[in-house]
Amino acid sequence: xxxxxxxxxxxxxxxxxxxxxxxxxxxxxxxxxxxxxxxxxxxxxxxxxxxxxxxxxxxxxxxxxxxxxxxxxxxxxxxxxxxxxxxxxxxxxxxxxxxxxxxxxxxxxxxxxxxxxxxxxxxxxxxxxxxxxxxxxxxxxxxxxxxxxxxxxxxxxxxxxxxxxxxxxxxxxxxxxxxxxxx
Numbered sequence: 001x002x003x004x005x006x007x008x009x010x011x012x013x014x015x016x017x018x019x020x021x022x023x024x025x026x027x028x029x030x031x032x033x034x035x036x037x038x039x040x041x042x043x044x045x046x047x048x049x050x051x052x053x054x055x056x057x058x059x060x061x062x063x064x065x066x067x068x069x070x071x072x073x074x075x076x077x078x079x080x081x082x083x084x085x086x087x088x089x090x091x092x093x094x095x096x097x098x099x100x101x102x103x104x105x106x107x108x109x110x111x112x113x114x115x116x117x118x119x120x121x122x123x124x125x126x127x128x129x130x131x132x133x134x135x136x137x138x139x140x141x142x143x144x145x146x147x148x149x150x151x152x153x154x155x156x157x158x159x160x161x162x163x164x165x166x167x168x169x170x171x172x173x174x175x176x177x178x179x180x181x182x183x
Contacts (some may be wrong), residue, residue, distance in 0.1 A: 001084075026117070032107045063083070080100040087129070098137075150171050
């Protein structure tokens with residue numbers, strides 16, 4: 001059985017036809033003149049797994065998501081990925097990897113991806129937990145710090161090196177504006 005490209009997870013920078021994507025679209029947003037899509041690719045085999053074994057994925061070892069930017073009508077570029085892994089209790093998923101192409105940083109796209117994924121998993125009864133602070137990039141630290149202003153996000157471990165955040169409810173999104181108010 002041959003698999004089409006759209007049945008696989010994509011690599012960052014790949015350009016894909018939006019009408020051929022066979023994964024669920026979780027949300028769409030317009031940011032800075034681009035339309036962004038978050039898709040769930042958890043059930044897709046990973047392209048870097050040469051000997052993909054379907055039985056390994058049945059236990060839902062990872063939750064995988066992709067962020068696509070519609071760079072031209074009908075085509076999307078994979079600009080970000082977010083991977084979470086379930087903890088031993090299976091009702092908590094911990095962020096294990098988050099990546100965003102450098103050209104797309106600072107536009108609200110990463111925040112949109114995080115909030116969409118968090119809300120999607122919380123709706124399924126799964127709490128979302130950050131990685132340990134020492135394993136986070138500066139951008140991820142800033143994101144979690146800003147998310148902590150939401151009443152459903154709490155710090156479960158305090159400490160300079162091992163601060164951990166956990167989300168147990170919907171994270172509300174404010175509309176992202178492409179302009180700043182003058183003072």
